[in-house]
Amino acid sequence: MNTAEQITRRVILAYPKFISGQPIITGLVREYDLEVNIYRASVTPNEEGYIALDITGDEEQIQDGLEFIKSFQIDVNLTMNSMLWDENKCAGCGNCVPHCPTNALHVIDDRSRKIDFSRDRCIECLKCIQNCPFGACSTIF
């Protein structure tokens, strides 16, 4: 059993047109012993595609796995979710809150009642996009 500290990274993979059809996620599981949790995927032959997923394993396994992915010319983004929340467009109404199943979008405190977004909790269900009256939520795919 792997005793190294297990960490989870949110990863957005951007597939170039020519790569779809390769069993890349399977490789992460079989070759690098990583646990993957795919939130959303849109990978179609002859089109650019995206996968939003969490990868869990120890730091070294994750780094090796990401290098493996990059070897297919896939762009790896570790700094964002595919769901984007624009704080400047958010009017703070809170209409999104009951529609967000994981409380990623939540009221900060009872006094100011401002809204904040915790990207780690977001499972990219995209319910917020159709429920934001002000267009503050969007997705890259």
Place this chain on the structure above:
Amino acid sequence: MKTYEEINKKIQSGKAVVLTADEIMDYVDDKGLDQAAAEVDVVTTGTFGPMCSSGCFLNFGHTKPKMRMTEAWIDDVMAYAGIAAVDVFLGATQLQHNDPANTYYPGDFSFGGGHVMEKLVAGEELQLFALSYGTDEYPLKELRTYFTIDDLDQAIMTNPRNCYQNYNVAINCSDKPIYTYLGELKSNMKNLTYCSAGQLSPLLNDPLYRTIGVGTSVWLAGDRGHVYSEGTQHGSDCLRGDNNVPMEGAGTLALTGDMKKMNSDFVRGVSLKGYGVSLALGVGIPIPILDREVLRHCTVRDSEIFAEVIDYASAYPERRGDIVGRLSYAQLRSGSVDLKGKKVKTGSLSSYSKALEISELLKDEIKRGDFLLSQPSQRLPVKQGTTPLDVRAQGETS
């Protein structure tokens, strides 16, 4: 007892004591009503939410040769041109030309009149397309040009119904999701939506319209606007609690102001899936503390303001009077409520954080001496109902 003149003198000399509707509650608890009424001059209120009965009159100036526009579109959103030559009225809920609406239900309604108003106030460039049949003195028949708000002679926001005193809480008791002007309501009472600034809201702090009336100066999206009339559907003769606070819709205000001086943070286009477009607007109203009773009404808390929960799948569309229950805004803001033995998640379309920001901005303006109060020239009707529309045959009397 204080007069408007006395309060305005204190504002001009920079000595006025001004508190927000949020601050006044604890202040009165601490000092007592009599001492607080003697000390405090103004309480500032605020609200920010969708206000569908909003729009603007725009004057474009004359082209060469001249044109009497008979049909006009701004960024493909139709504006009403049945007034003088180069004046139009743009309404907040007007859809963009070719929007499929609910053809592919539920529609997205991504752009409309409210969004055009936001772009105007933000100083962005817009497209005007206009048609005319042509007359001897107005020969031009077609026009396409681009403009910003700075190119217009006037851009006067004119809103027949803003600042609803209280509002329905919407829920869905049916077994299918529905899409309403209060957002998506999941089946079988899984969520509800409310829409009021509650304890910060202007007319909930002046429930009997003692200080807010025709002629009252208001903070309208950063500009100094005013109340020009009672609002449409003003229904002050309603069910009220012990504190005179309405438990249902009740009073409304008709507001106007100069869009050239507004801040686009408080004029925001709204898209409601499956319903349509609208405009969310920020309004702040100062309440002069003329006496103890005026102040007492300003101390109202969310726990003392109740709203009716209405089934938007059947009772609302069928114009029935039955309600699912009554909840206080303190309960509604808690995130979830118990209703008929079910745990229901709550959401809001009115922004409390923006309402608070507005009440603080208005407080700062008054303290700086930049915003004087105006005495209303006419009180809003206190006992006035609304009339439903019955469909009848020609010549038939009810």
